[in-house]
Amino acid sequence: MKIPALAYALFLSLSLAPAADSHNTLTDAEKKDGWQLLFDGKSFTGWRGYRQKAMPAAGWEIQDGTLKTVPKVKGSEIITEQKYGDFDLVWEWRIAPAGNNGIKYCVLEERPKAPGHEYQMLDDDGHPDGKIGPHRQTASFYDVLPPSKDKKLKPVGEWNLSRILVHGNHVEHWLNGDKVLSFDLGSDEVKAGLAKSKFKGIPDFGTKVEGHIMLTYHNDECWFRNIKLRVPNP
Numbered sequence: 073m074k075i076p077a078l079a080y081a082l083f084l085s086l087s088l089a090p091a092a093d094s095h096n097t098l099t100d101a102e103k104k105d106g107w108q109l110l111f112d113g114k115s116f117t118g119w120r121g122y123r124q125k126a127m128p129a130a131g132w133e134i135q136d137g138t139l140k141t142v143p144k145v146k147g148s149e150i151i152t153e154q155k156y157g158d159f160d161l162v163w164e165w166r167i168a169p170a171g172n173n174g175i176k177y178c179v180l181e182e183r184p185k186a187p188g189h190e191y192q193m194l195d196d197d198g199h200p201d202g203k204i205g206p207h208r209q210t211a212s213f214y215d216v217l218p219p220s221k222d223k224k225l226k227p228v229g230e231w232n233l234s235r236i237l238v239h240g241n242h243v244e245h246w247l248n249g250d251k252v253l254s255f256d257l258g259s260d261e262v263k264a265g266l267a268k269s270k271f272k273g274i275p276d277f278g279t280k281v282e283g284h285i286m287l288t289y290h291n292d293e294c295w296f297r298n299i300k301l302r303v304p305n306p
Contacts, residue, residue, distance in 0.1 A: 095137050095297050102300070110152060110161075110285070110299040113137040122149040122286060123181050131289050139296040141173065141289055149187075151179055151284035156301070161236045161285065163299040169228050170198040171292035174214060177236055178257075179284040186274045188286055189257075190214035191236050191245055193294065195228050207265070211247045216265035216278070219245060219252035231297075239304050241280050 096113030110118060114134065121128040131147015133140050141147065156177075167173060172194050179188035192214040196202040202209050206218035210225050211234070224247065226232050235246035245253035255261055257280045271277045287296065 096299075098300070106302040107300045108302065110301055111139050111296065113297070116150075118153055119150050119287075120153055122151050122179075122187065123184065124148070135295075137297060139287070139299070141292065141294045143168075143291050143293050145291075147289040147291070149176075149286050149289050151181075151286045153284075155282050155284055156238075156303070157280075157282040158239045158304055159237075159285075159301050160304055161299075161301045162233065163235075164231050164233050164297050165193055166226075166229060166231045166295050167193060167195055168293035169195055171195050171228070171294055172199050172201060172290045173292060173294035174288045174290075175234075175236065176286040176288060177238065177283065178281045179286045180281060181284075183274070183277070186271050186277050188283060189216075189243075189278070190288070191234065193232075193234070196225060198228065207269075211245050211252045213243075213245070213253060213255065213262075213265070215269040215271065216262065217253060217255055219247070220250075223252040224248045224250060237304075238280075 096109060096111055098107055098109060116127045116132070120126055127150065128148045130145040131142050132150060133142050163175070174190040174192050176188035176190045181187070190213070192208060192210055192212045194202055194210045196209045206212060206221070207215055209219070211219035211223055226248065233248050237244040241257045243255055243257060244251055257278060262278045266272060266278045
Protein backbone atom coordinates (compact mmCIF):
# COMPACT_ATOMS: atom_id res chain seq x y z
CA MET A 73 0.00 0.00 0.00
CA LYS A 74 1.35 3.41 -0.96
CA ILE A 75 1.00 5.99 1.81
CA PRO A 76 0.17 9.65 1.05
CA ALA A 77 3.14 11.91 1.69
CA LEU A 78 1.07 14.68 3.31
CA ALA A 79 2.17 13.94 6.87
CA TYR A 80 5.82 13.77 5.84
CA ALA A 81 5.51 16.96 3.81
CA LEU A 82 4.20 18.68 6.94
CA PHE A 83 7.10 17.36 8.99
CA LEU A 84 9.59 18.35 6.28
CA SER A 85 8.27 21.91 6.12
CA LEU A 86 8.65 22.21 9.88
CA SER A 87 12.11 20.66 10.02
CA LEU A 88 14.26 22.03 7.21
CA ALA A 89 15.28 25.23 9.01
CA PRO A 90 14.49 24.87 12.71
CA ALA A 91 15.85 27.18 15.35
CA ALA A 92 18.68 25.70 17.38
CA ASP A 93 16.54 25.39 20.50
CA SER A 94 13.75 23.58 18.61
CA HIS A 95 15.70 20.38 17.96
CA ASN A 96 14.34 17.21 19.57
CA THR A 97 10.97 18.82 20.21
CA LEU A 98 7.52 18.44 18.72
CA THR A 99 5.41 21.28 17.36
CA ASP A 100 1.71 21.42 18.09
CA ALA A 101 1.06 20.35 14.50
CA GLU A 102 3.32 17.32 14.87
CA LYS A 103 1.68 16.33 18.14
CA LYS A 104 -1.74 16.60 16.54
CA ASP A 105 -0.55 14.41 13.67
CA GLY A 106 0.64 11.70 16.05
CA TRP A 107 4.41 12.17 16.02
CA GLN A 108 6.43 11.07 19.06
CA LEU A 109 10.05 11.75 19.99
CA LEU A 110 12.39 8.76 20.16
CA PHE A 111 15.22 10.98 21.50
CA ASP A 112 14.64 13.94 23.80
CA GLY A 113 18.10 15.46 23.33
CA LYS A 114 19.00 14.97 26.99
CA SER A 115 18.79 11.30 27.92
CA PHE A 116 18.84 7.72 26.64
CA THR A 117 15.24 7.21 27.72
CA GLY A 118 13.55 4.62 25.51
CA TRP A 119 16.82 3.02 24.34
CA ARG A 120 18.95 0.07 25.47
CA GLY A 121 21.76 -2.05 24.12
CA TYR A 122 20.95 -4.79 21.63
CA ARG A 123 20.44 -8.02 23.59
CA GLN A 124 21.16 -6.03 26.76
CA LYS A 125 18.96 -4.74 29.56
CA ALA A 126 20.50 -1.27 29.70
CA MET A 127 22.56 1.09 27.54
CA PRO A 128 26.04 -0.18 26.64
CA ALA A 129 28.84 0.91 28.95
CA ALA A 130 30.65 2.62 26.06
CA GLY A 131 30.10 3.77 22.51
CA TRP A 132 27.35 6.39 22.88
CA GLU A 133 27.08 9.86 24.36
CA ILE A 134 24.78 12.85 24.29
CA GLN A 135 26.56 15.91 22.97
CA ASP A 136 24.96 19.32 22.35
CA GLY A 137 21.51 17.82 21.85
CA THR A 138 22.70 15.00 19.59
CA LEU A 139 22.93 11.27 20.11
CA LYS A 140 26.50 10.54 19.08
CA THR A 141 28.66 7.47 18.60
CA VAL A 142 32.02 7.43 20.36
CA PRO A 143 34.67 5.90 18.06
CA LYS A 144 37.52 3.57 18.91
CA VAL A 145 35.88 2.02 21.97
CA LYS A 146 34.14 -1.29 22.55
CA GLY A 147 30.65 -0.07 21.70
CA SER A 148 27.59 -1.90 20.47
CA GLU A 149 24.28 -1.31 18.72
CA ILE A 150 21.33 0.23 20.56
CA ILE A 151 17.62 -0.41 20.03
CA THR A 152 14.31 1.11 21.01
CA GLU A 153 12.75 -0.52 24.03
CA GLN A 154 9.48 -0.60 22.14
CA LYS A 155 8.70 -2.71 19.08
CA TYR A 156 6.92 -1.36 16.01
CA GLY A 157 4.98 -2.93 13.16
CA ASP A 158 3.79 -0.16 10.85
CA PHE A 159 5.59 3.15 11.36
CA ASP A 160 6.79 6.37 9.77
CA LEU A 161 10.29 7.28 11.06
CA VAL A 162 12.23 10.45 10.32
CA TRP A 163 15.61 11.57 11.64
CA GLU A 164 18.52 13.88 10.90
CA TRP A 165 22.10 12.62 10.76
CA ARG A 166 25.61 13.55 9.79
CA ILE A 167 28.70 11.40 9.58
CA ALA A 168 32.46 11.82 9.80
CA PRO A 169 34.69 11.45 6.73
CA ALA A 170 34.92 7.79 5.62
CA GLY A 171 32.20 7.01 8.16
CA ASN A 172 29.66 4.19 8.20
CA ASN A 173 26.43 3.80 10.16
CA GLY A 174 22.80 2.94 9.64
CA ILE A 175 19.34 2.45 11.04
CA LYS A 176 17.88 -1.06 11.10
CA TYR A 177 14.21 -1.90 11.43
CA CYS A 178 12.11 -5.05 11.91
CA VAL A 179 14.90 -5.91 14.37
CA LEU A 180 14.74 -9.20 16.26
CA GLU A 181 17.02 -10.15 19.14
CA GLU A 182 16.60 -13.81 18.22
CA ARG A 183 18.46 -13.21 14.94
CA PRO A 184 21.80 -11.65 15.95
CA LYS A 185 23.66 -12.42 12.69
CA ALA A 186 21.09 -10.42 10.71
CA PRO A 187 19.00 -8.50 13.24
CA GLY A 188 17.07 -6.32 10.80
CA HIS A 189 16.82 -4.52 7.47
CA GLU A 190 19.22 -1.60 7.23
CA TYR A 191 18.85 1.90 5.83
CA GLN A 192 22.51 2.53 5.05
CA MET A 193 24.18 5.80 6.10
CA LEU A 194 27.60 6.23 4.54
CA ASP A 195 30.28 8.52 3.23
CA ASP A 196 29.65 7.11 -0.25
CA ASP A 197 32.87 8.52 -1.69
CA GLY A 198 35.17 7.94 1.26
CA HIS A 199 34.15 4.57 2.68
CA PRO A 200 35.19 1.26 0.98
CA ASP A 201 31.59 0.03 0.93
CA GLY A 202 30.70 2.90 -1.39
CA LYS A 203 33.07 1.50 -4.00
CA ILE A 204 31.37 -1.92 -3.95
CA GLY A 205 28.19 -0.57 -5.46
CA PRO A 206 24.97 1.40 -4.90
CA HIS A 207 23.43 -1.51 -2.97
CA ARG A 208 25.80 -0.60 -0.14
CA GLN A 209 25.53 3.18 -0.38
CA THR A 210 23.42 5.69 1.53
CA ALA A 211 19.65 5.04 1.56
CA SER A 212 20.01 1.51 0.18
CA PHE A 213 18.34 -1.54 1.70
CA TYR A 214 21.86 -2.51 2.69
CA ASP A 215 23.39 -5.16 0.42
CA VAL A 216 19.97 -6.00 -1.04
CA LEU A 217 18.46 -3.11 -3.07
CA PRO A 218 20.03 0.17 -4.27
CA PRO A 219 18.46 3.64 -4.03
CA SER A 220 17.78 5.77 -7.08
CA LYS A 221 20.82 7.09 -8.90
CA ASP A 222 19.75 10.73 -8.58
CA LYS A 223 19.50 10.80 -4.77
CA LYS A 224 20.57 14.06 -3.11
CA LEU A 225 23.15 13.25 -0.43
CA LYS A 226 24.65 16.21 1.44
CA PRO A 227 28.46 16.60 1.65
CA VAL A 228 30.16 14.81 4.53
CA GLY A 229 29.73 16.76 7.76
CA GLU A 230 26.40 18.32 6.78
CA TRP A 231 23.03 17.21 8.14
CA ASN A 232 20.83 14.88 6.10
CA LEU A 233 17.12 14.26 6.64
CA SER A 234 16.05 10.64 6.20
CA ARG A 235 12.82 8.70 6.43
CA ILE A 236 11.71 5.07 6.59
CA LEU A 237 8.06 4.24 6.02
CA VAL A 238 6.72 0.75 6.73
CA HIS A 239 3.05 -0.03 6.15
CA GLY A 240 2.10 -3.68 5.79
CA ASN A 241 4.76 -5.17 3.56
CA HIS A 242 5.37 -1.87 1.77
CA VAL A 243 8.60 0.01 2.59
CA GLU A 244 9.92 3.38 1.41
CA HIS A 245 13.35 4.95 1.97
CA TRP A 246 13.52 8.74 1.66
CA LEU A 247 16.51 11.10 1.61
CA ASN A 248 16.38 14.89 1.92
CA GLY A 249 12.76 15.13 0.81
CA ASP A 250 12.87 12.58 -2.02
CA LYS A 251 11.65 9.00 -2.12
CA VAL A 252 14.71 7.08 -3.32
CA LEU A 253 13.67 3.44 -2.82
CA SER A 254 10.36 1.59 -2.68
CA PHE A 255 9.82 -2.16 -2.28
CA ASP A 256 7.64 -4.81 -0.69
CA LEU A 257 9.04 -7.14 1.93
CA GLY A 258 8.75 -10.77 0.89
CA SER A 259 8.46 -9.83 -2.80
CA ASP A 260 10.29 -11.48 -5.69
CA GLU A 261 12.41 -8.33 -6.01
CA VAL A 262 13.58 -8.60 -2.40
CA LYS A 263 14.14 -12.36 -2.69
CA ALA A 264 16.32 -11.82 -5.77
CA GLY A 265 18.37 -9.17 -3.95
CA LEU A 266 18.76 -11.39 -0.91
CA ALA A 267 19.96 -14.30 -3.05
CA LYS A 268 22.99 -12.20 -4.07
CA SER A 269 23.61 -10.70 -0.61
CA LYS A 270 25.40 -11.66 2.59
CA PHE A 271 21.98 -12.46 4.04
CA LYS A 272 21.35 -15.37 1.66
CA GLY A 273 19.85 -18.34 3.47
CA ILE A 274 18.93 -16.55 6.70
CA PRO A 275 15.41 -17.71 7.64
CA ASP A 276 12.67 -15.06 7.44
CA PHE A 277 15.09 -12.22 6.65
CA GLY A 278 13.50 -9.80 4.20
CA THR A 279 9.98 -10.35 5.55
CA LYS A 280 7.73 -8.14 7.66
CA VAL A 281 7.93 -8.60 11.42
CA GLU A 282 7.15 -6.42 14.40
CA GLY A 283 10.49 -5.45 15.82
CA HIS A 284 12.77 -2.85 17.35
CA ILE A 285 14.49 0.07 15.61
CA MET A 286 18.28 -0.05 15.86
CA LEU A 287 21.05 2.54 15.61
CA THR A 288 24.13 0.66 14.46
CA TYR A 289 27.64 1.05 15.84
CA HIS A 290 30.58 0.75 13.43
CA ASN A 291 33.31 2.55 15.39
CA ASP A 292 32.89 5.70 13.27
CA GLU A 293 31.59 9.06 14.45
CA CYS A 294 27.95 9.67 13.60
CA TRP A 295 25.45 12.17 15.01
CA PHE A 296 21.65 11.81 15.28
CA ARG A 297 18.98 14.34 16.21
CA ASN A 298 15.24 14.94 15.71
CA ILE A 299 14.42 11.22 15.72
CA LYS A 300 10.64 11.14 15.41
CA LEU A 301 8.09 8.43 14.73
CA ARG A 302 4.38 8.14 14.06
CA VAL A 303 2.17 5.11 13.53
CA PRO A 304 0.20 5.57 10.27
CA ASN A 305 -3.55 5.24 10.27
CA PRO A 306 -4.78 1.80 9.14
